[in-house]
Amino acid sequence: MGRLSEVVEDYMSRTTGLKKFCDRCLNTKRYEGNVVLMVVAAAFDSIGLNYFNSIVPKVLEFEEKFVEEGNVQSLNELSNLSIEQVKEIWTNKRSWNVAFSVAS
Numbered sequence: 844m845g846r847l848s849e850v851v852e853d854y855m856s857r858t859t860g861l862k863k864f865c866d867r868c869l870n871t872k873r874y875e876g877n878v879v880l881m882v883v884a885a886a887f888d889s890i891g892l893n894y895f896n897s898i899v900p901k902v903l904e905f906e907e908k909f910v911e912e913g914n915v916q917s918l919n920e921l922s923n924l925s926i927e928q929v930k931e932i933w934t935n936k937r938s939w940n941v942a943f944s945v946a947s
Contacts, residue, residue, distance in 0.1 A: 879921050879946070880906055886942035890935060904932050922946035 874880035883905055887898045909915040915924065926939050933939065 874902070874906070877906075877910065879910060879915055879918060882918065882921065882945050883942050886938045886945065887933060887935075889941055890938055901933050905929070908932065918946040 874884065880902055884894075884898055884902045887901060888894055892898060909924075909929075915921050922943050924939075924943065926936055929939055930936075
């Protein structure tokens with residue numbers, strides 16, 4: 844095993860659940876396979892912020908406000924949202940334009 848692998852394995856062994864989460868992400872099982880949330884996450888990620896510190900909490904906030912309440916269950920419903928409806932969660936218009944465009 845190379846030095847980088849040793850460092851990664853050492854770090855992963857000290858984190859609770861991180862390896863499982865990373866494996867799920869790599870197998871496209873993140874967000875329990877919810878394609879709407881995966882599109883939102885990818886759109887937020889497109890501006891280069893830290894995925895775990897910035898993007899995941901905001902995607903979960905979007906999930907709570909829009910998906911769990913039943914307002915957005917499909918890509919079609921995501922594409923019909925306006926920036927005004929979602930700007931409290933994420934203010935970057937470019938990210939939302941990406942999400943709406945992919946969804947449509």
